[in-house]
Amino acid sequence: MNTLTMAMPKGRIFKEAVLLLRKAGYNLPDQFEDSRKLIIDVPNEKLRFILAKPMDVPTYVEHGVADVGVAGKDVLLEEKRDVHEVLDLKISACHMAVAGLPGYQRGELNPKVATKYPNLASQYFKEQGEQVEIIKLNGSIELAPIMNLAKRIVDIVSTGQTLKDNGLVELERMESITSRFIVNAASYRIKSGEIKTMINCLKVALGEDA
Template identity: 55%
Template sequence: MKRDILTIAMPKGRIMEEAMEIWQKARLPIPFDLEDTRKLILTIEGEAVEWILAKPMDVPTYVEYGVADIGIVGKDVLMETEREVYELLDLKISPCRLSVAGLPQTINHEIVPRIASKYPRVAEKYFREQGKQVEVVQLHGSVELGPIIGLADRIVDIVSTGRTLKENGLVEMETIAHITTRLIANQVSYRMKQEKIKEIIERLSEVI
């Protein structure tokens, strides 16, 4: 943790684009080359702020361990990683839902032995709470393939418009949680750099 610099962990991709829009509306400083650079650590001239560009699943880890003071991350990632961080603010961007989906002919099947998901912890917990014992197969991409090729009976994945499911012959069966993007903080940083962090919270709250 750098005492005089506020370090922000930002996920690459769609969340970053939407987060930068509200960051600018809130009149908070951002690196001018954020979208074009291949650098992973960015600074802002004249500002005591540093940005770490990271994979979404890594953001809570960087924040928990204090290499980043605050971070921007989807609620789905927080649910899966279960890191010890403070959840400060719902930014209300990148809305979607974490859902169970499968082939239409399996809708009424009570026996669901195998689930494919990028969220194995969330999936296992959800089905355990339903009183169902399942085997969760972790995949890192194209989870929709699971039921199609016979690897899994159902999937647990993020659904936004539902177009990907439809194009692959799957249907959404149950919603586990509604997801938006959150501002999180390291627990020590929140105490040590409270003034800086609270200013960010206040400015963002005004434009959300």
């Protein structure tokens, strides 16, 4: 049996994915999700985990460094990597939204929009028939309207508490987001048995037909 290398995003998605893998029958060590290592081997399950930043997971899978991975739909839409998206894991549910200060009104010429997701945001406003100037930020997107860098932001929203805490409101809901199971194209052929077994085990854990 071949060892499967799995790329996982650090943080909340990783912890939820570990719970799902355990439910799917994979015997992962106690405190596994609390490890600070970036590469974790689980020899008894023939698994190797690579812990990466969420935006990097599809890149590792696309280039074959990892056979499979878990990535948010937001990342897949933004990065547009050449990977197979095979299963909705239904974890880390949130949604993509446009937000800004209360009372925002359209009308400004080429308004600025701040976001971590420039490709996704550009595509959305293009579909809405609105010309905007996209400003890419890497963190604390909520600062942009407060400091008048941009009137609106595009970001993922879970509970909405962060927006509320910073005096912002959701203006438009764009798309529902969950984490997906992705596969490298070559690995799908070379390690098809191991990958199909994992997919079927995950489907059972999700209450779907294997």
